[in-house]
Amino acid sequence: MTKSPHASARDLAWAVAQRAKRVGEQSAKVRGADWRTAIVTAVGTDGTVTADGLKWRRMDTYQAPLVGDVIAVSQSSSGSLLAWGRTAGAGDPVGAWTAIPLASGFTSTHTVFGPAQYRILTAYGGTRVELRGSVDCTSSVTAQTAWSSALPAAARPSVARTFLGRRNYSTDTKGVAVLEMATSGVMNVFGSASPSQTDWFALDGCHYDL
Structure with missing residues (x-):
């Protein structure tokens, strides 16, 4: 037609x-x-x-x-x-503050700074773990020591990450603690011999990227 x-x-x-x-x-x-x-x-x-x-x-x-x-x-x-x-999606790794599982010999009773906790969030297009609170050492730490049990796989970095935290301070000790997050999910603190041993350390402001 x-x-x-x-x-x-x-x-x-x-x-x-x-x-x-x-x-x-x-x-x-x-x-x-x-x-x-x-x-x-x-x-x-x-x-x-x-x-x-x-x-x-x-x-x-x-x-x-x-x-x-x-x-x-x-x-x-x-x-x-x-x-x-x-934009954020339903599966994005953003979580609430969660207690850090502490290894034997460590407690989270330094109530001035609150309990040791972590959370997973998205930052600058990647995944980041933020920390807060504090950890008390039952016995003074004088060498590299694991202070946490393994965190879940979602909070473990691809390579070991190091960061600094606050620690006990006096005229004989420095007020900075060197901390490490291993790929196994276990966190370490690096103590030194007396009189510079670590008795407690704080995590406020600490974070590491996966």
Whole structure:
């Protein structure tokens, strides 16, 4: 059946309108300034990611991007495109403060600083473990000593991590304790010989990345 000139013109107008709509959806200048979420389909080596068919410049805080990330993106009226970072999902490793399982010879009774605890969270695109509270030594520590039982696999780093914590202080002892998180999930404290032995140490402000 041959279409009438009117029907052909109508179909052509519809096709042109649909084409213009698709072009507009891909053009930041047509869309104007806004923000939305998008799914990453490719990760560039130049600090960009691709999502919704467009290349977005990553913010410095959006580290370790992955294909499949659901990210927040924004665009300016001049056409600049920014990827702010991934949004949280139901499976993200963000947890509540949890008691650190202490090894024999250590307690968490130094109530001035609270109990020894850890939590897992997302920071700068990676997974981080934060610590707080304090640990008392039943006997003064004078050498490398494991002070915790193994933390769950989700809190264990890929390589050993070291960090500093506060410790008992006097004219004969320094107020800094060297701490280590092993890949086995066990944490160590490095004590030294008398009179610089460690009697207690605090974890506030301590963290390590997986």
